[in-house]
Amino acid sequence: MRNAAALRALLAALSLALQPIAGSFQPWASGNFTPEALVSMLPLLGILIVVGLLVIVVALASWVLRVLGWGSLCRSKQGRFYCITRIVVLAAPIIGTLIMIAGAVVVALQLALAPSFGRLLPGGLPEGALSVILIGSVVTASADIFEAVATLDLGQLFNVRLLTIASLVFLASSLLGAASTTAQQLQYVSHAASLAAFALLTAGYHLARGVAAAPPPSLQPSTPKQAGERA
Amino acid sequence: MRLREWQLVTIALAGVAAAAALTFLAAHLSEVWQPAPPLRLPGARYVALVRVEGAIAYKTSQLTLFGLTLDAEDVARLLDQAADDPMAGAVVLLVNSPGGSAAASEALYLKVRELASKKPVVTYVREYGASGAYMVALPSKAIIASNSSIVGSVGVYISILTYGDLLEKLGVRVHVFKSGELKDIGSSHREPTPQEVRVLEGMVEEIFELFKQRVLAHRSIRDPDEVFSGKPFTASQALGAGLIDGVGTLDDAIQLARELGGLPPDAPVRELEPPRPGLLQLLLGRLTSSKPVVPSIEIIAMWPPPSTQP
Numbered sequence: 214m215r216n217a218a219a220l221r222a223l224l225a226a227l228s229l230a231l232q233p234i235a236g237s238f239q240p241w242a243s244g245n246f247t248p249e250a251l252v253s254m255l256p257l258l259g260i261l262i263v264v265g266l267l268v269i270v271v272a273l274a275s276w277v278l279r280v281l282g283w284g285s286l287c288r289s290k291q292g293r294f295y296c297i298t299r300i301v302v303l304a305a306p307i308i309g310t311l312i313m314i315a316g317a318v319v320v321a322l323q324l325a326l327a328p329s330f331g332r333l334l335p336g337g338l339p340e341g342a343l344s345v346i347l348i349g350s351v352v353t354a355s356a357d358i359f360e361a362v363a364t365l366d367l368g369q370l371f372n373v374r375l376l377t378i379a380s381l382v383f384l385a386s387s388l389l390g391a392a393s394t395t396a397q398q399l400q401y402v403s404h405a406a407s408l409a410a411f412a413l414l415t416a417g418y419h420l421a422r423g424v425a426a427a428p429p430p431s432l433q434p435s436t437p438k439q440a441g442e443r444a
Numbered sequence: 445m446r447l448r449e450w451q452l453v454t455i456a457l458a459g460v461a462a463a464a465a466l467t468f469l470a471a472h473l474s475e476v477w478q479p480a481p482p483l484r485l486p487g488a489r490y491v492a493l494v495r496v497e498g499a500i501a502y503k504t505s506q507l508t509l510f511g512l513t514l515d516a517e518d519v520a521r522l523l524d525q526a527a528d529d530p531m532a533g534a535v536v537l538l539v540n541s542p543g544g545s546a547a548a549s550e551a552l553y554l555k556v557r558e559l560a561s562k563k564p565v566v567t568y569v570r571e572y573g574a575s576g577a578y579m580v581a582l583p584s585k586a587i588i589a590s591n592s593s594i595v596g597s598v599g600v601y602i603s604i605l606t607y608g609d610l611l612e613k614l615g616v617r618v619h620v621f622k623s624g625e626l627k628d629i630g631s632s633h634r635e636p637t638p639q640e641v642r643v644l645e646g647m648v649e650e651i652f653e654l655f656k657q658r659v660l661a662h663r664s665i666r667d668p669d670e671v672f673s674g675k676p677f678t679a680s681q682a683l684g685a686g687l688i689d690g691v692g693t694l695d696d697a698i699q700l701a702r703e704l705g706g707l708p709p710d711a712p713v714r715e716l717e718p719p720r721p722g723l724l725q726l727l728l729g730r731l732t733s734s735k736p737v738v739p740s741i742e743i744i745a746m747w748p749p750p751s752t753q754p
Contacts, residue, residue, distance in 0.1 A: 292449060292452075293449055294449050294452045294453065297453065343471065344468075347467050347468060347471055348464075350467060351460065351463050351464045351467055354460075354463050354467075355456075355459075355460045355463070358456055358459035358460050358463060359456045359459075361459070362452050362455050362456040362459065363452070365447075365452075365455075366446060366447060366452055369445070369446045369447070370446060384459060387459070387463065388459070388462055388463050388466055389466075391463040391464075391466060391467045392463070392466040392467050392469070392470040393470070394467060394470075394471070399470065
């Protein structure tokens with residue numbers, strides 16, 4: 214869990230760094246598809262592709278670690294909510310991404326069949342298809358929300374205040390992240406909040422790991438005789 | 445004190461609901477959900493845009509050796525598509541062409557004339573609307589040119605490159621056995637004879653007469669001598685000469701097309717494009733392509749003349 218949080222902190226830092234570069238593609242958004250505009254974008258596109266591949270690999274690695282982490286917590290029978298969280302973390306990003314892809318395909322088809330001349334973005338997107346994309350974004354974000362709540366519980370379980378605070382920041386950043394899908398103004402804030410949340414989570418999980426070396430309070434035997442009976 | 449499971453689930457679900465509400469609210473407030481004219485579903489009447497860009501020629505024309513050309517057959521098919529589609533309320537021809545082969549230009553002229561008899565056609569000249577390209581634009585209801593464009597150059601010519609002297613210097617001789625005196629007219633190996641010059645000039649004159657009649661049929665020309673001298677005109681000069689109807693932008697041409705076609709001011713514009721070759725077609729095309737053998741004489745309605753640079 215700690216390693217997963219560290220990887221996500223790295224991802225958030227990369228996203229913050231890439232924000233200015235993404236803004237360079239504004240000519241495309243204005244419908245300027247001249248050969249000169251395209252050629253001028255090529256170096257940036259190259260950087261984005263390389264960094265994008267790195268982001269995908271790191272994101273996949275952190276996702277696998279999270280699923281495994283919540284899975285082991287589920288198996289430890291600390292609470293059924295961890296099992297629910299494991300399922301949501303596993304399934305929600307997949308389902309959400311598929312929904313967003315479906316929405317994007319619908320948009321592409323509608324644009325191809327009845328295009329407006331010149332500007333493609335922003336504005337002019339078919340509302341129905343946009344709703345589908347937003348639903349996909351919310352479904353994807355639900356994994357983070359469940360994780361934040363589960364982390365809140367973990368913080369209380371291991372009595373690590375930092376983890377509790379981190380979970381609240383994580384929850385806030387998840388809400389911001391979902392809202393920033395369409396609100397470009399929020400993206401900087403969202404990425405910054407994510408970076409803060411994952412940095413706190415990394416530290417919080419690290420502390421919790423130390424606490425967890427001893428059995429958690431709920432499983433500590435009340436008498437040495439009970440400890441012996443368990444063995 | 446730890447929260448109970450149902451409390452955790454409730455908080456999580458409330459968080460998801462809050463995320464959904466925030467997301468849709470942000471989308472509603474942001475630019476993304478303040479669309480420019482909303483896209484209309486297929487089924488709404490539109491303005492069809494057809495590009496006439498590059499030298500006008502057929503695929504096997506010698507003009508294809510001189511740079512970017514458009515295939516006249518492809519454009520003709522697009523014009524047919526616009527004519528046959530009842531949802532295409534008006535057509536805008538976006539012309540940026542120096543002209544091309546007289547035959548290909550005439551074929552497109554006839555297509556545009558046929559199209560213009562069915563629905564309003566507005567031509568917009570972007571950079572060049574010269575010679576054969578101008579002929580293509582003639583049947584339009586209105587011709588609008590951009591401020592810096594070149595229009596006109598009404599005329600045709602034949603260009604023959606002879607290198608007989610060079611061959612002689614190199615000691616190369618060409619022997620021709622012909623059935624008739626004019627069989628190898630236009631040969632590059634020698635200078636044209638006076639009789640051949642008369643024949644070629646006659647051909648040019650006849651094609652030019654056709655071009656001239658078409659200009660006079662479609663336009664009110666103020667100074668025919670100046671126009672038919674082959675002179676290229678700037679947009680403002682062309683407006684004064686009666687060659688075009690206005691100087692403006694592509695948006696002006698599209699808006700005019702909407703008005704002439706009885707379409708709403710926000711009717712969408714749909715660019716008609718020839719189908720792109722598939723991967724298999726491209727691969728097979730590369731495997732079988734060879735340099736075409738093209739006739740050395742071609743009547744050209746083009747300004748400026750084609751360059752031999754690659």
